Amino acid sequence: MRLLFLACLSPKTGNCTTAERIRSHVEAAGHTCELRDVSEFQSAAEVANLVAQNPPFEGALAIHLFKAGSLLLDIQVPFGVIFGGTDINEDVKVEQKRVVMEQVLQKARFAVAFTDKMKEAAELFLLSQSCKIYVQPQGIKTEAAEKFCWAEFLKNSGVSREDVDDLNVFLLVCGLRRVKDPLYLVEAFSEWHCENPQNVLVIIGPKIDPVLTVEVEAVAKSRGLPGPGEEPTGASCRLEEELRCGKQLGLGGHVRRHLGGHGCWGARGGQGHSRECSRGAE
Structure with missing residues (x-):
């Protein structure tokens, strides 16, 4: 078809x-x-x-x-x-x-x-x-790569902790642009992080809007938090690859059932993004 x-x-x-x-x-x-x-x-x-x-x-x-x-x-x-x-x-x-x-x-x-x-x-x-x-x-299912190191990834993201197993890490895949403004989340999460430093927010995504990126950096800096890093390397790149290769729950069967095609099809893969902003211990 x-x-x-x-x-x-x-x-x-x-x-x-x-x-x-x-x-x-x-x-x-x-x-x-x-x-x-x-x-x-x-x-x-x-x-x-x-x-x-x-x-x-x-x-x-x-x-x-x-x-x-x-x-x-x-x-x-x-x-x-x-x-x-x-x-x-x-x-x-x-x-x-x-x-x-x-x-x-x-x-x-x-x-x-x-x-x-x-x-x-x-x-x-x-x-x-x-x-x-x-x-x-749009559920995403991923499997960790054999060589992926969680501790290394968090360190590269600006989270300086020796024992990372006790952290509650929330990962937000979000390109920084005004229509998807994550600033309200960063500010709210900062209060939660102050109550419990084990709660960490990591945002990965491209710098689509340079002006908004500066604002996000300023918010992080004002709270003494790590700001956006350089282009991803090592563990960050491997996580990016995992997001791209993840399998998304399919839009199964609609072509076959409604448009007259054959077989089932779906959608897969998470958005491949580079690391943009991280939240760690104060």
């Missing part, structure tokens, strides 16, 4: 990483999947013309009902959509966008939400299409 897959493919973003995971599993299941950036198209008519070209596409997928799904409204083949956080948290507040999202949901063969709350919000804010919405968590 030949599928067109539309998504926002800005580098180092969750959308881009998720889209690549899904594409790889669609192809691993024996389908052909062409992943395209929504920025390449100006209208739904352009996408309809692309789908009808020889050889034609037999189905389509999209991440984000408004940004990508709206470009599929004119195609004559079945398609599925995957809710993005922007759909539910922002776009439903704009009447013009909400109307378009309802049209996309009505025409789609199926829709996937990553959480129960996202599905509930979709049912609340959009016309009821409950039977079409499936909840598929």
